[in-house]
Amino acid sequence: xxxxxxxxxxxxxxxxxxxxxxxxxxxxxxxxxxxxxxxxxxxxxxxxxxxxxxxxxxxxxxxxxxxxxxxxxxxxxxxxxxxxxxxxxxxxxxxxxxxxxxxxxxxxxxxxxxxxxxxxxxxxxxxxxxxxxxxxxxxxxxxxxxxxxxxxxxxxxxxxxxxxxxxxxxxxxxxxxxxxxxxxxxxxxxxxxxxxxxxxxxxxxxxxxxxxxxxxxxxxxxxxxxxxxxxxxxxxxxxxxxxxxxxxxxxxxxxxxxxxxxxxxxxxxxxxxxxxxxxxxxxxxxxxxxxxxxxxxxxxxxxxxxxxxxxxxxxxxxxxxxxxxxxxxxxxxxxxxxxxxxxxxxxxxxxxxxxxxxxxxxxxxxxxxxxxxxxxxx
Amino acid sequence: xxxxxxxxxxxxxxxxxxxxxxxxxxxxxxxxxxxxxxxxxxxxxxxxxxxxxxxxxxxxxxxxxxxxxxxxxxxxxxxxxxxxxxxxxxxxxxxxxxxxxxxxxxxxxxxxxxxxxxxxxxxxxxxxxxxxxxxxxxxxxxxxxxxxxxxxxxxxxxxxxxxxxxxxxxxxxxxxxxxxxxxxxxxxxxxxxxxxxxxxxxxxxxxxxxxxxxxxxxxxxxxxxxxxxxxxxxxxxxxxxxxxxxxx
Ligand SMILES: Nc1ncnc2c1ncn2[C@@H]1O[C@H](COP(=O)(O)OP(=O)(O)OP(=O)(O)O)[C@@H](O)[C@H]1O
Ligand SMILES: [Mg+2]
Numbered sequence: 001x002x003x004x005x006x007x008x009x010x011x012x013x014x015x016x017x018x019x020x021x022x023x024x025x026x027x028x029x030x031x032x033x034x035x036x037x038x039x040x041x042x043x044x045x046x047x048x049x050x051x052x053x054x055x056x057x058x059x060x061x062x063x064x065x066x067x068x069x070x071x072x073x074x075x076x077x078x079x080x081x082x083x084x085x086x087x088x089x090x091x092x093x094x095x096x097x098x099x100x101x102x103x104x105x106x107x108x109x110x111x112x113x114x115x116x117x118x119x120x121x122x123x124x125x126x127x128x129x130x131x132x133x134x135x136x137x138x139x140x141x142x143x144x145x146x147x148x149x150x151x152x153x154x155x156x157x158x159x160x161x162x163x164x165x166x167x168x169x170x171x172x173x174x175x176x177x178x179x180x181x182x183x184x185x186x187x188x189x190x191x192x193x194x195x196x197x198x199x200x201x202x203x204x205x206x207x208x209x210x211x212x213x214x215x216x217x218x219x220x221x222x223x224x225x226x227x228x229x230x231x232x233x234x235x236x237x238x239x240x241x242x243x244x245x246x247x248x249x250x251x252x253x254x255x256x257x258x259x260x261x262x263x264x265x266x267x268x269x270x271x272x273x274x275x276x277x278x279x280x281x282x283x284x285x286x287x288x289x290x291x292x293x294x295x296x297x298x299x300x301x302x303x304x305x306x307x308x309x310x311x312x313x314x315x316x317x318x319x320x321x322x323x324x325x326x327x328x329x330x331x332x333x334x335x336x337x338x339x340x341x342x343x344x345x346x347x348x349x350x351x352x353x354x355x356x357x358x359x360x361x362x363x364x365x366x367x368x369x370x371x372x373x374x375x376x377x378x
Numbered sequence: 379x380x381x382x383x384x385x386x387x388x389x390x391x392x393x394x395x396x397x398x399x400x401x402x403x404x405x406x407x408x409x410x411x412x413x414x415x416x417x418x419x420x421x422x423x424x425x426x427x428x429x430x431x432x433x434x435x436x437x438x439x440x441x442x443x444x445x446x447x448x449x450x451x452x453x454x455x456x457x458x459x460x461x462x463x464x465x466x467x468x469x470x471x472x473x474x475x476x477x478x479x480x481x482x483x484x485x486x487x488x489x490x491x492x493x494x495x496x497x498x499x500x501x502x503x504x505x506x507x508x509x510x511x512x513x514x515x516x517x518x519x520x521x522x523x524x525x526x527x528x529x530x531x532x533x534x535x536x537x538x539x540x541x542x543x544x545x546x547x548x549x550x551x552x553x554x555x556x557x558x559x560x561x562x563x564x565x566x567x568x569x570x571x572x573x574x575x576x577x578x579x580x581x582x583x584x585x586x587x588x589x590x591x592x593x594x595x596x597x598x599x600x601x602x603x604x605x606x607x608x609x610x611x612x613x614x615x616x617x618x619x620x621x622x623x624x625x626x
Pocket of ligand 2: 425469547
């Protein structure tokens with residue numbers, strides 16, 4: 001493959017002439033070491049010297065990159081003295097035509113840019129809240145509809161979601177619960193032993209795990225695991241227009257896609273809380289046995305005496321509320337996905353971050369509202 | 379002077395997807411400068427063949443060489459250089475959904491790292507003009523385009539690197555007859571100007587008759603016939619009789 005090149009000669013009539021040879025194509029011009037800009041400058045200099053004629057008859061191949069390079073070094077017009085094959089002339093005609101097209105109008109930047117960004121942010125938050133309320137309303141309508149037409153209950157979808165976000169989450173919640181229980185028990189027992197308060201390990205572990213850690217831990221895991229999956233699923237269905245296809249078949253996307261997810265998480269999260277709490281207590285119990293010599297039998301016997309059972313109910317209620325919130329937030333963001341990959345990733349991130357934040361927020365509300373319930377006074 | 383190898387050389391290719399043999403002992407050689415239409419029934423494995431030619435799928439058996447070189451091996455640089463010599467138009471367009479039309483077309487040019495921003499802008503505008511799109515379309519996102527516009531942007535992107543070989547999967551599906559004819563003229567002109575080799579999958583006999591120098595018929599899991607349109611018409615096979623109704 002011969003490279004692009006040029007040489008200065010004199011034509012038959014003795015005029016200075018630039019003879020272009022070789023391949024003026026992208027691949028030949030983009031060889032390492034030269035940049036398009038360098039080529040262009042050299043050519044422009046040559047062309048400026050005096051009235052040269054350009055002989056392009058010997059060019060082996062010319063594509064639009066080569067042509068554009070020449071065009072720009074000629075100052076965006078054909079030079080007065082030019083010899084060129086007709087099929088190459090077509091390319092320049094096309095370049096000229098492209099330049100005649102009016103450029104796209106980019107809206108000018110406003111001097112109030114900062115204010116506009118701020119306003120857009122506020123409006124977007126308001127719009128999000130409105131959409132969220134609309135989603136809640138739609139779900140309420142769906143529930144009313146189900147009361148009147150129980151046959152429309154999406155039972156299969158609910159069951160599938162329970163399996164996916166419940167059964168499938170059991171190993172990971174078990175592992176995390178067990179490890180947290182062990183870690184917490186070890187750390188606390190080191191401290192408690194210094195005060196000779198060994199037996200309070202039961203109170204400490206029981207209360208903190210059952211009431212606080214179990215529900216929050218599970219909620220974080222569910223948000224990361226099932227919440228993100230729900231957003232991504234709904235999002236991809238928006239990208240591939242599957243939701244539109246469902247709508248044209250008269251299938252309500254909120255009834256068939258959102259409701260099952262919400263119901264499933266509301267049912268499954270308390271169960272996972274129970275499961276993870278049990279394993280965390282087990283881990284704590286084993287660690288206490290090894291570290292402090294507090295037997296498993298003693299632990300089990302003491303636990304119900306020092307931790308009122310209402311704490312378990314609080315934990316389970318928290319689990320249900322957290323599950324509900326996570327599913328609603330995940331579906332809300334999933335339905336907001338615009339048909340492009342960037343929006344998909346942004347909304348999935350937003351869903352998980354918002355879900356975890358809201359979970360912690362609700363947890364704080366619970367703590368304040370129930371501050372007089374279930375805390376034994378010594 | 380040595381004889382140039384065929385641009386596309388497929389020999390004894392067999393493909394199995396799952397449990398089904400899609401191709402068996404398929405052979406096809408395409409010489410430089412040919413405009414070849416690949417025709418075949420729906421589901422006969424045309425897209426699969428195209429995906430193998432660009433290295434997205436590896437054949438179960440047999441070899442594919444482009445420009446006389448194997449698709450794989452020889453290091454990243456060689457593989458990338460080879461891939462920059464052909465352009466592909468996917469059946470569904472496959473535009474980058476997060477990028478605007480402008481950035482979609484500019485993407486392969488930027489990857490080369492040898493053009494400045496103004497050159498890239500000029501080149502993109504030129505490509506847009508080639509496929510009969512207006513400059514203001516450059517700011518749209520793929521989701522805001524019509525089906526036919528997606529096809530044209532995808533073609534512009536495939537043309538961005540000035541390929542020597544163009545592989546088009548149903549380029550005229552979704553275009554109105556006028557645009558479809560314009561599309562065909564564009565490809566023919568590019569072929570004349572650049573000595574482009576083109577392989578296109580099409581179901582449109584009008585496109586095929588107007589554009590192509592050769593026709594390859596994919597049926598019964600291999601290339602049943604390969605030749606000029608008139609040669610292929612002579613071939614006696616139920617698929618060919620149905621596809622090319624006898625001239626009146
Ligand atoms: N990933 C895959 N796994 C299994 N089978 C596949 C896969 N992709 C395609 N197939 C099968 O291979 C066959 C050929 O598919 P291909 O997409 O190549 O058809 P085509 O000739 O392009 O059809 P059309 O004209 O409709 O686009 C089809 O029967 C399809 O079901
Ligand atoms: Mg196909």
